[in-house]
Each structure stands twice: as C-alpha cells, then as structure tokens.
Amino acid sequence: MKAALLQLNVSDSPEANLPGTVDLVARAASLGAGFVLTPEVTNCISQSRQQQQEVLQHEEDDLTLAGLCAAAKDNGVWLSIGSLALKTDDVDGRFANRSFLVNPEGEVVARYDKIHMFDVAVSETEVYNESAGYRPGSRAVVAETPFAKLGLSICFDVRFPYLYRALAQGGADVILVPSAFSPVTGAVHWESLLRARAIETGSYILAAAQTGEHASSTGKPRRTYGHSLAISPWGEVLADSGSAPGIAMVDIDLSEVAESRKRIAALTQDRAFEGP
Numbered sequence: 001m002k003a004a005l006l007q008l009n010v011s012d013s014p015e016a017n018l019p020g021t022v023d024l025v026a027r028a029a030s031l032g033a034g035f036v037l038t039p040e041v042t043n044c045i046s047q048s049r050q051q052q053q054e055v056l057q058h059e060e061d062d063l064t065l066a067g068l069c070a071a072a073k074d075n076g077v078w079l080s081i082g083s084l085a086l087k088t089d090d091v092d093g094r095f096a097n098r099s100f101l102v103n104p105e106g107e108v109v110a111r112y113d114k115i116h117m118f119d120v121a122v123s124e125t126e127v128y129n130e131s132a133g134y135r136p137g138s139r140a141v142v143a144e145t146p147f148a149k150l151g152l153s154i155c156f157d158v159r160f161p162y163l164y165r166a167l168a169q170g171g172a173d174v175i176l177v178p179s180a181f182s183p184v185t186g187a188v189h190w191e192s193l194l195r196a197r198a199i200e201t202g203s204y205i206l207a208a209a210q211t212g213e214h215a216s217s218t219g220k221p222r223r224t225y226g227h228s229l230a231i232s233p234w235g236e237v238l239a240d241s242g243s244a245p246g247i248a249m250v251d252i253d254l255s256e257v258a259e260s261r262k263r264i265a266a267l268t269q270d271r272a273f274e275g276p
Helices: 014-030 049-055 063-075 155-159 161-169 183-201 254-263
Strands: 002-007 035-037 078-086 096-102 108-113 119-121 127-129 141-144 149-152 174-176 204-207 211-214 222-225 229-231 237-240 246-251
Touching: 002 014, 002 204, 002 229, 014 035, 014 063, 014 246, 063 078, 063 096, 096 149, 108 141, 108 149, 149 161, 155 183, 161 174, 161 183, 174 183, 183 204, 183 222, 183 229, 237 246
Parallel strands: 002 035, 035 078, 149 174, 174 204
Antiparallel strands: 002 246, 078 096, 096 108, 119 127, 141 149, 204 229, 211 222, 229 237
C-alpha cells in the first residue's frame, strides 16, 4: 500500500481550510496513494475558545468531515482524518479532539478521541491547557482495513508508551500519530519519540503534521513544527516533510512488521513485576 502524509498549515477558519485539504487528497490519489493521512486539528487551529465556539460544529454537522468523506469517495482512497476539533453535548461545554478513519466509499469506520491532553508549560511564554477546552477520551482503538490493522493515536499521546504497546499487542501493524507539535519540543523530541514508538512496537509509525505559523483572526497566531514523518518498524526514517506544506509518500510493506517483530520479539516478553 502506498500512503500519503499531508502536511498542512491551517487557519482558524474551517470553511477556508477545507478546499486546500480536499485538493491535496486528490493530488495524493493522483500520485498513487491508496491511503491518505491528514494531521491533528485538520479543520481549525485556534487558541481562542471564543473563536472555537463560533466556528466549530458537532460531528453530524461538521463541514470538514462531510467534505473529506466526499473526497475519500471521489478519489477511491482510505482516509485518516488525523483529528477534528468538534463541539460535544458535554455539560461543561468542552470540545472533542477526534480522529476518523474513512473508507473508499466515504463512510466513517472508526473514531478515536485523544486520550492524553496537552497540559504543559513549554516556556514562560508558551503554555497550553488542552483539558480546559477539550475532554479526554478513554478508549484505545485498533481499526481493521484490507491493507493493515491501524492503531489510532493523536499528538501528545506519543509521550505515553503504554498506549502504543497496547495498540501493537491489540493487533496494530501501523500506528498513526497525527500532530500539531510545538516547535520548541518538536526540535528535540519529535523524531526521537516517534522512532522510539516504532522500535518498541515493531510497527510502522505514520505521523502527519501541521506546520508553520497559522493565520488567526483573533489574538496571537500559533506555530507548529511540521516534519511529518514515516518511520519503519525497525526505527528508520522513511520520509520527512520538512517545514513546508505538501505531501510525503511512503510504501507500507507488512512483511517488514513481521520481520522486525521476529528479530526482537519484545511484544511477547512482558513480565509482571512489583512496583518500586
């Protein structure tokens, strides 16, 4: 299977972002991709809760989801929508950060809500409190397709290895890490974390990313790191998108997963132990 990682630079306007994403899906399909992946918050990057409240929609009404499902069908591809920021019916008004897997008929066949929230103080001027605006998910997801079993995760999840071990032991051959990574932490942690998750699990890691400075209609624009990466089950970097929006193509060969797990069978060697 040939996969295409889309690297995006979206604004805080879902309506304005959609046409460019749909065009990239079509371009990826024309290059031979049968599986296309978009990054985290494909519909909207905004640091303003008020702006999000105005432009975000519930899943059943979301224009980005509808448009990308149509794009998957029009181009006959499997599509991972890395995540969408969506309204929920939660009493506290928090949003969902939700990933979707769409089949070539344009049907949603799997959903995953981001489990680990990005609550960090990267520096004195770069502080995030994702859990204030988004409610965490509670269920790990492995989705079956004709070409691979896919483990779903989102961005900050990558810092929690137990999730990836559970996905691989649950059958995942390929694990997705759509992201909107901070440039500060991205420069030193991004590649190392992704390669570690691949090595630990003997899985392909496909990480489509947001990049650059994101246009904002309210307040300070956000910046993201870029460098969408595809990592082999042996931990090798197969593709790196750099810092510009675009498409990275990679071939997925499940025999590489089987070979890596045969050479180092760590997934079958768990041992119980007492805590420190």
